[in-house]
Amino acid sequence: xxxxxxxxxxxxxxxxxxxxxxxxxxxxxxxxxxxxxxxxxxxxxxxxxxxxxxxxxxxxxxxxxxxxxxxxxxxxxxxxxxxxxxxxxxxxxxxxxxxxxxxxxxxxxxxxxxxxxxxxxxxxxxxxxxxxxxxxxxxxxxxxxxxxxxxxxxxxxxxxxxxxxxxxxxxxxxxxxxxxxxxxxxxxxxxxxxxxxxxxxxxxxxxxxxxxxxxxxxxxxxxxxxxxxxxxxxxxxxxxxxxxxxxxxxxxxxxxxxxxxxxxxxxxxxxxxxxxxxxxxxxxxxxxxxxxxxxxxx
Numbered sequence: 245x246x247x248x249x250x251x252x253x254x255x256x257x258x259x260x261x262x263x264x265x266x267x268x269x270x271x272x273x274x275x276x277x278x279x280x281x282x283x284x285x286x287x288x289x290x291x292x293x294x295x296x297x298x299x300x301x302x303x304x305x306x307x308x309x310x311x312x313x314x315x316x317x318x319x320x321x322x323x324x325x326x327x328x329x330x331x332x333x334x335x336x337x338x339x340x341x342x343x344x345x346x347x348x349x350x351x352x353x354x355x356x357x358x359x360x361x362x363x364x365x366x367x368x369x370x371x372x373x374x375x376x377x378x379x380x381x382x383x384x385x386x387x388x389x390x391x392x393x394x395x396x397x398x399x400x401x402x403x404x405x406x407x408x409x410x411x412x413x414x415x416x417x418x419x420x421x422x423x424x425x426x427x428x429x430x431x432x433x434x435x436x437x438x439x440x441x442x443x444x445x446x447x448x449x450x451x452x453x454x455x456x457x458x459x460x461x462x463x464x465x466x467x468x469x470x471x472x473x474x475x476x477x478x479x480x481x482x483x484x485x486x487x488x489x490x491x492x493x494x495x496x497x498x499x500x501x502x503x504x505x506x507x508x509x510x511x512x513x514x515x516x517x518x519x520x521x522x523x524x525x526x527x528x529x530x531x532x533x534x535x536x537x538x539x540x541x542x
Contacts, residue, residue, distance in 0.1 A: 261482055266498055268479040270505035274513065275475065276340060279467030282459040285337035290451040291458070292468060293329065293444035296476040300437040303477075309431045318438060320426040324419050325439025329480070330446040331415025335408045342405035350503040352409035354388045357381055357500060357536075359417045377536045384500035384532025390525030391504050416499075423484070432481045440476065504529050 279288060303309070312318050332353075339349050361381055427435070458464065486498075504526045511518050 261486060262498055265479060265482040265486060266501045266505055268474055268482065269499075270502045270509055271470065272336075272475060272502075272506075274509065275467045275471050276337070278463040279471070280337070280341065282461045282464035284451070284454040284456050284458075285341045286334065286447055286451040286454050287456075287458055288464075288468070289330075289333055289337060290444060290447045292471045292476065293440045293447060295468070295472045296440045297437055297444065299472060299477060300433055300440070304433050304437065307433070309433045311434045312430050312438065317428060317430065320422070321435055321438040322442035324423045324427065325442035326446050327415045327419030327422060328483075329439060329443035332412050332419065333443075334447060334450070335410075335412025335415060339405045339408035339412065342402070342408060344402075344405035344409060349409050349412075350388070350391075350506070352406075353413050353416065354385065354500060354503060355413055356417050356420070358385060359413070360420065363417075363421060380532040380535030382532070383528050383535065387525040387528030387530075387532055388500055388503055390521045390528065391507050393521045393525075432484050435484055436476075436480055439480075498533065500529050500533050 312321060336349060336353065339352075358381055361378065504522070507518070507522050507526070
């Protein structure tokens with residue numbers, strides 16, 4: 245039986261949570277740009293998970309946050325962590341490290357809302373995806389395609405790095421659906437700690453097999469600090485809370501906004517050009533996500 249989502253009053257910060265999530269999640273591009281040249285991908289992620297667990301444990305100890313009460317909940321949290329952290333982030337970092345362009349990687353992972361919609365539609369009428377939402381998904385994907393169009397040729401496309409991109413796509417999709425289906429509401433801090441610990445256990449053996457060590461350049465230190473304190477403690481916690489409070493289709497549609505938001509950040513931070521393709525894509529993506537969310541609320 246699917247646990248009912250916990251419905252909280254629509255306070256101001258809860259209404260702003262989707263926007264904050266998109267802004268935080270989009271900074272992953274900045275982290276990769278600064279951290280990737282100085283660290284092997286699995287090594288970086290293993291240390292990120294370990295430091296994140298330590299930070300959450302400190303937070304939990306100070307707040308005396310409650311831990312999950314049943315073995316099944318611990319198991320479901322661990323499975324979700326393997327998919328949504330180890331599988332998703334591992335796939336993305338390995339694909340980019342292997343030479344797949346950031347645009348192509350974003351495009352592959354950007355298929356997640358479509359896969360989620362197909363799966364939910366196959367479940368039956370109670371999870372039916374409305375026609376307006378399908379239109380929003382199509383518009384969102386077309387917008388995503390336009391945003392990353394100029395970068396599709398960047399990097400060498402091979403079977404290996406495409407496979408890593410597919411792993412990331414499959415992991416984030418399965419993890420999102422699994423979390424929405426099996427996880428009962430529990431404290432976001434302890435839930436994330438269990439998930440990250442499971443991701444660390446899975447990632448560590450691969451990190452130990454990697455060649456090359458960590459070059460603790462200031463850029464790497466900054467990327468690691470941002471990954472732990474903002475992306476993991478902030479972004480992952482918000483994603484967990486959004487999935488507990490809303491529909492999987494509505495939440496995953498927000499992923500369409502990440503590449504356009506990243507493009508705006510790249511323009512602001514690195515003066516990367518905003519081409520007509522990107523500007524048109526920004527508009528289409530925003531309209532597409534609005535259609536998905538609007539249908540859910542009506």
